[in-house]
Amino acid sequence: MxxxxxxxxxxxxxxxxxxxxxxxxxxxxxxxxxxxxxxxxxxxxxxxxxxxxxxxxxxxxxxxxxxxxxxxxxxxxxxxxxNCSNHHHHHLICLECGKTETIEACPMAQLPVSHSGFLVTGHKFEIYGCCEHCR
CATH class of the missing domain: 1.10.10.10 (Winged helix-like DNA-binding domain superfamily/Winged helix DNA-binding domain)
Known part of the structure; x- marks a missing residue:
C-alpha cells in the first residue's frame, strides 16, 4: 500500500x-x-x-x-x-526504529490446533528484536 x-x-x-x-x-x-x-x-x-x-x-x-x-x-x-501485502504473512519488528521485515513462512502449520477441536478464526505472529542498523 x-x-x-x-x-x-x-x-x-x-x-x-x-x-x-x-x-x-x-x-x-x-x-x-x-x-x-x-x-x-x-x-x-x-x-x-x-x-x-x-x-x-x-x-x-x-x-x-x-x-x-x-x-x-x-x-x-x-x-x-x-498494509504491506494482500497475502498471509508475518513480521520481524525492530523495537528501536519500528522497521519491519516480512516473514513469508507461517508457524501455524506446525501447531496441532486443528486436532484439538478448536476452531481457529485468525492469528498473529510477530518477532521482536533489534534490526542490523540499530544494533
Missing amino acids: NLSQALDCLKEKGYKHTDKRTDILRLFEKRKGYLSAKDIQFKLKDRYAGLSFDTIYRNLSLFVDLGILEATELDGEKMYQY
Missing part, C-alpha cells in the same frame, strides 16, 4: 478526501514502519494545532477497517503501518 492506493481506496469506499487524512497517510509513506497515534499527533501539531487523539484514532480505525493500515501492539501501545 502507498499513499496513492490509500487515497483511491478511500474514494472507492465513498469516504471524503480531507487534508488531515492525506497528511496522516503521508506520514506512513515517509516512515516505512510503525507509528502510534502519539507519533502522528506530534508530527502534525504544527499544521493542525487542535488535532485531537479522537480524530487520529477515528481515522486510524477507518484505515484499518478498509485494509489501508495494519495494527499491532508494542509495549502496550497500538501501532500502525501501511
